Amino acid sequence: MKFSLNQQDLQKSLNYCQGVIEKRSTLPILSNVLLEVSNGKLTITATDLDLIFIHQIPNVDIIEEGKTTSTSSTLYDIVRKFSSGSKINFSNPSENKLHLESEKSVFNLNCMSASEFPLTEENFNENEFSLNSKDLLKLLNKCKFSVSNDETRHYLSGIFFHQTEVDNKIFLTAAATDSHRMSISKIRLQNKVQFDQIILPKKTIFQLCSLLEDYEGEVKISNVKSKIKFEIDNSILISKLIDGKFPNYVQVIPKENQKKLEVDLKLFLNSVDRVASVSLDKKDGVKFNLSKNNLDLSVNNTNSGDGKESLSVKFDHELDISFNSRYLIDVASQLDGDNIEIYLKDTGSPALIRDPADYDSIYVVMPMKG
Secondary structure (H helix, E strand, C coil): CEEEEEHHHHHHHHHHHHHHCCCCCCCHHHHEEEEEEECCEEEEEEECCCEEEEEEECCCEEEECEEEEEEHHHHHHHHHHCCCCCEEEEEEEECCEEEEEECCEEEEEEEECHHHCCCCCCCCCCCEEEEEHHHHHHHHHHHHHHCCCCCCCHHHCEEEEEEEEECCEEEEEEEEECCCEEEEEEEEECCCCCCCCEEEEHHHHHHHHHHHHCCCCEEEEEEECCEEEEEECCEEEEEECCCCCCCCHHHHCCCCCCEEEEEEHHHHHHHHHHHHHHCCCCCCEEEEEEECCEEEEEEEECCCEEEEEEEECECCCCEEEEEEHHHHHHHHHCCCCCEEEEEECCCCCCEEEEECCEEEEEEEECCECC
C-alpha cells in the first residue's frame, strides 16, 4: 500500500484510538491499529475487544490500496511530533514493515498482518434512531461523575439509559449512582424509538464524550442485545454493554424534602472548594450549619486544621447536615443556572439538588454521619 495524508487528520484520529487501546494488553495485536486504504479514504480501527473505534479520513492520496497494522502508541507518538499540518507519506515495502516519512524524517515501524486483527461484523440496522450530539453529551456529562468505581457491583459501573414517558411526552433518561450519590437527567424525544434499556460502560462513556466534544450534529444510535453502536460524523463506536440489572432508582428520589435552600451557584462552589482545602483527601465532611438566610460552612481535619466560611442564602429553617465536599463540587460544576437549589429534610436524610436552568436534571446526595 502507498498513500499520503495531512498530519493533523491522522493525529486526531490516533488520539481517539489511544483511549480505546489497553496499555497492557495480553494479545500483541490489540496494541495495534488497523490501517486500511481504499476508495480514496483511510480507515483506522482500534479495539480492546469490548470497544471498537472506527474512524474514516477522507481525501487521502492513494497510490496503492492495502492494509496493515502497527503499534498505536508508537505511531501516535511519531505523528504528533511531526510539524502540524505537514504531509505524511506512507508505504509498506514488506509484509512486516511500515515506512513513513514527513519533511526530513524517515521511520520504519514493525507491522503485524491485518488478517490477525479481530473484527466482528454485526448487523445493527434494526433499531436505529438519531439524537442531537449536544443532547447526548449533556446526558453523559450530567451523570458520569456518579458512576460507581466498585468492581463488585458491576451493574453500577456505567450509566443506565432507558425511555420514559411523562404526561404523554417521551424522554431518553439517563441515571447513574455509586450508592452515595445519584444523577438523573433526561432529554425530550420527538417520538417513541426502538431502544432497549442499557447500561453503558464507563470507558465507553469517556470515549464518547471526547468524540462528541468536537462535533455538532446528529448521532445515529442502534442497539442489538448486548452491544450498542454510535455513528458520529466519520467515526463509529461499537461497545459491549454491561450485563446486569440497574436498581430501581426512582424510589431513592426524596419525596418529602420541603426545606429549600437557594444560593448563588458560583459563590457556593467557590466557598465549598475553599473550606475543603484543609481536608487532605476530601473525605472530611463539609458541615452545613443553616439558620434563617445564612449558611455557615466548616471543615475540620485533625491533621491539618479547620476552615470556616459564611454565605447569605435563601432559607427559612434551622438545620445541621454534613456532606462529602467532592460530591457537592461534582454536582455544582455541572449546573447551568446562576443558582443552586438544595431541598433538605433532616440531618440524616438525602438531599435533592436541582438546577433552576435545567429541571430535566436532578441529583441526590447522601449526607455524612457526624
